[in-house]
Amino acid sequence: xxxxxxxxxxxxxxxxxxxxxxxxxxxxxxxxxxxxxxxxxxxxxxxxxxxxxxxxxxxxxxxxxxxxxxxxxxxxxxxxxxxx
Amino acid sequence: xxxxxxxxxxxxxxxxxxxxxxxxxxxxxxxxxxxxxxxxxxxxxxxxxxxxxxxxxxxxxxxxxxxxxxxxxxxxxxxxxxxxxxxxxxxxxxxxxxxxxxxxxxxxxxxxxxxxxxxxxxxxxxxxxxxxxxxxxxxxxxxxxxxxxxxxxxxxxxxxxxxxxxxxxxxxxxxxxxxxxxxxxxxxxx
Numbered sequence: 224x225x226x227x228x229x230x231x232x233x234x235x236x237x238x239x240x241x242x243x244x245x246x247x248x249x250x251x252x253x254x255x256x257x258x259x260x261x262x263x264x265x266x267x268x269x270x271x272x273x274x275x276x277x278x279x280x281x282x283x284x285x286x287x288x289x290x291x292x293x294x295x296x297x298x299x300x301x302x303x304x305x306x307x
Numbered sequence: 308x309x310x311x312x313x314x315x316x317x318x319x320x321x322x323x324x325x326x327x328x329x330x331x332x333x334x335x336x337x338x339x340x341x342x343x344x345x346x347x348x349x350x351x352x353x354x355x356x357x358x359x360x361x362x363x364x365x366x367x368x369x370x371x372x373x374x375x376x377x378x379x380x381x382x383x384x385x386x387x388x389x390x391x392x393x394x395x396x397x398x399x400x401x402x403x404x405x406x407x408x409x410x411x412x413x414x415x416x417x418x419x420x421x422x423x424x425x426x427x428x429x430x431x432x433x434x435x436x437x438x439x440x441x442x443x444x445x446x447x448x449x450x451x452x453x454x455x456x457x458x459x460x461x462x463x464x465x466x467x468x469x470x471x472x473x474x475x476x477x478x479x480x481x482x483x484x485x486x487x488x489x490x491x492x493x494x495x496x497x
Contacts, residue, residue: 236316240316247367248479251479285311305318306320
């Protein structure tokens with residue numbers, strides 16, 4: 224995997240992790256509106272980065288493949304094969 | 308339902324193949340306090356939870372445990388990559404090789420297969436959430452013992468990520484427990 228792709232993947236992992244942390248926190252603090260705004264902003268940025276990744280390197284979820292030129296969902300590397 | 312995303316939650320990395328560590332690490336795949344136990348415990352307990360907070364937290368932590376299961380699988384895959392039968396045997400994995408070759412299997416560090424007796428669903432939210440909190444502490448301790456067994460800095464980095472997640476999950480389950488008890492007291496259920 225090329226360096227640029229790997230860096231973008233790591234950025235997505237970091238943003239997704241932030242979203243997960245807000246997700247679990249908000250489950251037990253649903254009234255915290257400030258955390259909710261932070262969650263929403265994180266997810267918006269995450270969506271942009273995922274779209275950029277999908278456009279340049281291929282689908283992250285199978286439905287993304289609908290906007291690809293061909294059935295490249297099966298292409299490697301699969302997650303356990305990536306050398307970080 | 309669940310949707311698969313073709314990426315790991317965290318960049319799981321090892322410095323070098325290490326069969327000795329693979330033999331120990333597999334317990335977080337199919338051992339008593341491992342990620343399979345965690346995911347199946349939480350995702351199964353949600354059906355008898357009385358509040359939206361507890362239904363949500365078990366769903367979301369259970370889902371994160373599935374992502375952790377994939378990280379453990381990846382680490383074991385990388386630690387055992389390219390190992391020969393002879394090397395497996397020298398590392399005490401001859402029995403594993405006989406039954407599974409280099410395939411992953413849900414076993415603990417001494418080769419015992421995963422069993423549903425590792426987990427419980429009592430139907431009582433207070434009992435179940437206490438089990439979940441204990442499970443997180445046991446998993447945290449297991450990650451600490453695993454970190455103590457290796458000097459591979461990349462492996463330690465990934466194990467440390469997983470160790471800290473257990474602390475966060477313990478915290479969230481504790482908050483959910485408090486809320487369930489408040490709910491029960493307000494409903495006068497004893």
